[in-house]
Amino acid sequence: MKTIHYEKKGEIAYLYINKPEKRNAIDSIMSDLFLEYLETFKTDSEARVLILTGKGDKAFCSGRDLKEAKENPEAFKKKPLRGRLFNAMIETYKPVICAINGVAVGAGCEIALASDIRLATVDCKLGMPEAKRGMGATFGATILPKLISPSFAAKMLYTGKLVTAEEALKIGLVDELLEDQQQLLERATELALEICECAPLSVQRIKEMIWKTMDVPLFQALQLDIGPNVYESEDRIEGAQAFLEKRKPVWKGK
Template identity: 80%
Template sequence: MSCIQYEKKGEIAYLTLNRPEKRNAINSDMSDLLLEYLEEYKTDPQARVLIITGNGEKAFCSGRDLKESKENPEAFRKKPLRGRLFNAIIETYKPVITALNGAAVGAGCEIALASDIRLARSGILLGMPEAKRGMGATFGATILPKLISPSYAARMLYTGKLISSEEALRVGLVDDVLADQDQLMAKAEEIALEICECAPLSVQRIKETIWKTMDVPLFQALQLDIGPNVYESEDRLEGAQAFLEKRKPVWKGR
């Protein structure tokens, strides 16, 4: 069975990490498949929202497969996650929801950080213990202080301490905590369906604007024109017409 499962139901795509016996740790084959499916999602005009989750109850993803790094260090060096996987999640420029079914550690936590919306099951642990492993957490150290309190982010990164999903909700690292896996996926799908009701070009433009202005000063950011020009799109006319006619719009993505 493949270490990654990818499927579509209507306009929602699902990407499931599928090495539960290894706590869904990412090896080179898994990394390659993740990138392939992210590209498939990015280029599929019918796929509007991606939900990333994991198989098994113990872990969403325990990080990079350190056993592979010991047994096959060349593969580990040639395929670093830092500049590939997390950027690919962001640069889909379509919404990505991560549903954390279990522990999200190291690269698993960074997958969540690269996503737009983060949901978690109650009682799981999250964090980046790279400082305890002699590693750098480069992506996490870059993005985490932008998403939560910089001092709390520093504390997490410097100590490598894992926090509960409930604590992650309190500090704004996740957006909601659900009691079990069924509720977790139901909430992810509920949000995905709400997104699918909106114009795809508008959502794309908004996602690009969020990420590309994250470090840009306010008045400079306001001068930028990022993403597709929705103001001259067919969907803008359709949105206005549907509102006047009190019906649901039929989006064309153009």
């Protein structure tokens, strides 16, 4: 099995970070594979939701492989994760559920932040220790204060300390806690199936609206027309008709 494993079950795609012997630390080859599979998901009209998780029971992702940074600094410099991986996740415009099965630090935490929904096991820990490593946490420092209290985000980033699962739930960094990895994936799949019951164009438009208006003033954001025009779509007609006929809609994605 590759260090990044991708599979699809019906309308749900699963992407596994698969290097448990190194706590799923990501090197440049893995980041290329990750991007390749994100593109596969993005362009697959039958894939509706992506679930991200890690293999093993120790870590979701322990960040960038610092051993590669020492042994192959050119690869490390030429393929930074910021601006590539995180942007690609956001710009899929399909929902991404992050199932955090253990420690998520550095780039691993940032992968979680670039996801739309974050579920975690009760033993997980999250954080960005970049300040302790002389690094910048560029994506994390940009997005974290928008998702949680700016002062708590600053404390996390300035100290590099990790937060426990309970703390992460309390501050809104994760949405739900599950007892173990099996329950985690079951809940992630359950949520994905709920999303798949909704109109794909509507979900796409909503995701685009969420991310593209994050820093836009309210009244300016309300004037924007972002994403596909669902109001003139066949699915809007089907959705109303199905409601009146008390049946499940048959979505066409157009």
